[in-house]
Amino acid sequence: MDSSPKTFLFDLNGTVIDDMHYHAKAWYQVLNNDLNANLTWDEVKVQMYGKNGEVLARIFGEEHFSEEEVEKLSEEKERHYQEAFRPHLKLINGLDSFLEKAKEHNIQMAIASAAIPSNIDFVLDNLDVRHYFNAIVSAADVTRSKPDPETFIKAAQKLGAEPAECIVFEDAPKGVEAAQNAGMQCVVITTAHPEEDFSQYNNVITFIKDYTDSYIEDYFLQEAGK
Template identity: 70%
Template sequence: MKENTKAFLFDLNGTIIDDMHYHAEAWHQILTKDLGADLTWDEVKVQMYGKNREVLNRIFGEDHFSDEKADKLSVKKEKYYQEAYKPHLKLINGLHSFLAEAAAHNVKMAIASAAIADNIDFIVDNLDIRQYFDALVSADDVENSKPDPETFLIAAEKLQFDPADCIVFEDAPKGVEAAQNAGMKCIVITTAHPKEDFEQYDNVIGYIKDYEDALTKNFFQKHTEAPQK
């Protein structure tokens, strides 16, 4: 491996699994049907970032729900999501092989996500991929959500690598911005956003539609040449 490719940090939703539609369904249920918010499907989708409490605060105001009520709504939303998505649970195409190859090349890997810890556990255990990850960073581990770099910086610290030595895999502009703020390069998977949504960021080193893409399939061939003496 080249010395500047030492660790991979993966977002979860839309990057490891293509599940954003199910999160949107769960939020639409909570916000419009349970709480009576006058929001369209598209309006719900654009609010789905950050911690669950932050979503509720953006829509209803910071003082609308007590901490206890917000926590109950968060648990209810994740229950909706997990029940709806579990029958469809699968890795994005090509990812299992990519993880196995990265592990074979001694690449340290972490999940660094705004998802709650329970959702990360739900994914890695049901898909039997926990063994590939040396660290899991969730919404429960940070004070500030993406685009703040905290999530990725904590993951790099847990892996004991400098931020510049990490490559982030992300599907969302705010995640790419968080990686840029952390001083990390990023590969974008276009499950949820087209390339045009990332043009303002200078840390993107490539785009993939899934992990069968030539960029990821040939990644280790391109990064395992012996160093020049």
């Protein structure tokens, strides 16, 4: 790395918590049972990125639903998701210790996610980790979702950080692309995608299975705190 990073930007779903399977199940239920989209499980998983309204627009067309209908469907999908995932809600292995050590190193941290505010609150408050994060950027704060860099740029701006000072933690190719578009390097956690899904990006520092990985524990965090 050319300079020691001073800021960590975390995606939420699949990065802070391992919940993407539950989002897929919720979308599958709404799209097929409620909206008769007749999509396969794999087809649902491919569409599952960005804001909820963007997911619906990709599948049904831009003008198919009114804003009120999108809001209602979004609320229904998130109700299914939260009910199913709540018993399994926990941080990805090692993240609690990693966050505490980053805080001890005076590293600023933010959540930079396409999740809606209520889902971010669901995670941060139930797991009591809100105090680690100096800023939050949600779907409500941006007009363009990942891979557009707006989410990460806004998070950096809120923290007064330059792109070169930021390390993004992501689990999805679209998120890594957004970080690359923002001029930020990225650590990829392989909860949802294998390493080969990221071969086209040049901003990936390393791949980790979880936050006990020796690279970030023994080297990366120390470098970041300098």
